[in-house]
Amino acid sequence: MISDDCKYTQEHEWVKVESTEANEVLVGITDYAQDQLGDIVYLELPQTGSVVKQLDKMGEIESVKAVSDLFSPISGNVIESNPDLNDHPELVNEDPFGKGWLIRVTMTSANELDGLMTASEYQSYIEGL
Amino acid sequence: MTDSNKRTPLYDSHISAGARMVPFGGWDMPVQYSGIISEVESVRTKVGIFDVSHMGRVYISGPSATEFLDLMLTGSASELRIGRARYCMICNQDGGVIDDTIFYKLEEQNYLLIPNAGNRDAVVGWFNKWNDEKFGNACNISDTTLDTGLLAVQGPDAVSLIDELFTLGDGVQPSSLRVFSFGEGTWKTGTSKGKSVFMGRTGYTGEDGFEVVVDKAMLTDAWDQLVNGGAVPAGLGARDVLRLEAGLPLHGHEIDEDTTPIEAGLNRFVKQSGGFIGSEVLHNQIEQGIEKKLIGLQLMGRSAPRVGYSISLEGEEIGHVTSGSYSPTLDKSIAMGYVLERYSKIGQRLQIDIRGRMTDTEVVGLPFYSRPRRS
Numbered sequence A: 001m002i003s004d005d006c007k008y009t010q011e012h013e014w015v016k017v018e019s020t021e022a023n024e025v026l027v028g029i030t031d032y033a034q035d036q037l038g039d040i041v042y043l044e045l046p047q048t049g050s051v052v053k054q055l056d057k058m059g060e061i062e063s064v065k066a067v068s069d070l071f072s073p074i075s076g077n078v079i080e081s082n083p084d085l086n087d088h089p090e091l092v093n094e095d096p097f098g099k100g101w102l103i104r105v106t107m108t109s110a111n112e113l114d115g116l117m118t119a120s121e122y123q124s125y126i127e128g129l
Numbered sequence B: 001m002t003d004s005n006k007r008t009p010l011y012d013s014h015i016s017a018g019a020r021m022v023p024f025g026g027w028d029m030p031v032q033y034s035g036i037i038s039e040v041e042s043v044r045t046k047v048g049i050f051d052v053s054h055m056g057r058v059y060i061s062g063p064s065a066t067e068f069l070d071l072m073l074t075g076s077a078s079e080l081r082i083g084r085a086r087y088c089m090i091c092n093q094d095g096g097v098i099d100d101t102i103f104y105k106l107e108e109q110n111y112l113l114i115p116n117a118g119n120r121d122a123v124v125g126w127f128n129k130w131n132d133e134k135f136g137n138a139c140n141i142s143d144t145t146l147d148t149g150l151l152a153v154q155g156p157d158a159v160s161l162i163d164e165l166f167t168l169g170d171g172v173q174p175s176s177l178r179v180f181s182f183g184e185g186t187w188k189t190g191t192s193k194g195k196s197v198f199m200g201r202t203g204y205t206g207e208d209g210f211e212v213v214v215d216k217a218m219l220t221d222a223w224d225q226l227v228n229g230g231a232v233p234a235g236l237g238a239r240d241v242l243r244l245e246a247g248l249p250l251h252g253h254e255i256d257e258d259t260t261p262i263e264a265g266l267n268r269f270v271k272q273s274g275g276f277i278g279s280e281v282l283h284n285q286i287e288q289g290i291e292k293k294l295i296g297l298q299l300m301g302r303s304a305p306r307v308g309y310s311i312s313l314e315g316e317e318i319g320h321v322t323s324g325s326y327s328p329t330l331d332k333s334i335a336m337g338y339v340l341e342r343y344s345k346i347g348q349r350l351q352i353d354i355r356g357r358m359t360d361t362e363v364v365g366l367p368f369y370s371r372p373r374r375s
Helices: A031-037 A110-115 A119-127 B011-016 B036-045 B065-072 B117-135 B158-165 B216-228 B236-245 B279-288
Strands: A013-019 A024-029 A040-044 A057-063 A067-071 A076-081 A103-107 B020-024 B027-032 B048-051 B058-061 B085-091 B097-107 B110-114 B140-143 B148-154 B182-187 B196-200 B209-215 B292-299 B310-313 B316-327 B332-340 B349-354 B357-364
Touching: A013 A110, A103 A110, B011 B020, B011 B216, B027 B236, B036 B048, B036 B236, B048 B216, B048 B236, B058 B065, B058 B117, B065 B110, B065 B117, B085 B279, B097 B117, B117 B140, B148 B158, B148 B216, B158 B209, B158 B216, B209 B216, B236 B316, B236 B332, B292 B316, B292 B349
Parallel strands: none
Antiparallel strands: A013 A024, A024 A103, A040 A057, A057 A067, A076 A103, B020 B027, B048 B148, B058 B110, B058 B140, B085 B097, B097 B110, B148 B209, B182 B196, B196 B209, B292 B332, B292 B357, B310 B316, B310 B349, B316 B332, B349 B357
């Protein structure tokens, strides 16, 4: 399952533009990523007000078996971390493109999106893994 | 997956049940099917089934078999009654653990041992060496691992499911076997009807249940009948969480050739009479004390310590984690690890370095989880 209105990183994060005027985006991990991780039990996400930089580590995600780094698909300021994930990290497994979003960010530069994969490019990418 | 990995006869059954396969101990094994958390819950509340055919089936027989095993094992073979099983360790001369195993006394001079998959060759090699050097090869050591399969049926509903499918003959039900007893069961139904299996009331999950040795030819039928009867397929991921919750050691983590059963807190599986390989070292440790000790650690949050993470007290490193996981049953993170003995008391507050986050933890008694006793 892939969402057509997102751009993607090779580390399996997605970014979706919510407001073009405000440069506001949502960030999450893909269905492929949550399936690979298995049952997610904990997330360490950047706090509101913090700064993230494109392709830099922004946090961690833990499943029962493994822990992985999270990378930000874009640079900007974090407006909100998904408050529901503290008590319900399984939302990332159940609805990775919806209720399982990770952070809301004001992008510094919308041009950064051009360097990310489109949905069809990401589809080909994961089929080659 | 590499070409050299072995596959159990149930490989295709695992794939069609949606398993994700991983290499483990030289085998391609299912790590999970529906998901680790739901599989753990099935085993804790209903019944789960594990294909553990990768574990060894090694028979020891011959006129000196009991004497031989009394030398090789930390648990007594001579004092074990026929029809009973025992958990113990196989130690090297320094008291380090080559493997841990359950062994079953089939006859006065005939035993079945279940070594871990990755240690089977080491155990058989170690036995062959001593059989040659000390016993003039009088023991017959027979590794039948590849001729049979091994299924673990575990959980509060496991015994009633086994009773539905098997009889011990003359209307005697498998549930009449006590824990750590075994018998020969006969299939009541299916294409294997009338055929017999070896069944022991043992396991590695902290739940009641059976481990069943089945001929290769019947294994798929056995799996299908047990799954159709309600047993939920569970993989190595769930098995690792379950054994950790139950405070059971895993070789290569809590025990290895550089740790002793005494350091691992396994004293009750070490016979006091001695006379086995490594016994002098172990008895010295019992009398004079140990430097490091295995402990259980409980954390407040869900972020889990992982193997190798450092354990410290006021900034000073005093040990390391050997296993850690989020525990679905307790809904908090748990770990086992070694610390300096003087910091091993229950209630001791310590810190674990979780990838740079110094996280508070507390020493707790093992096991983390005990099943509720049922009348």
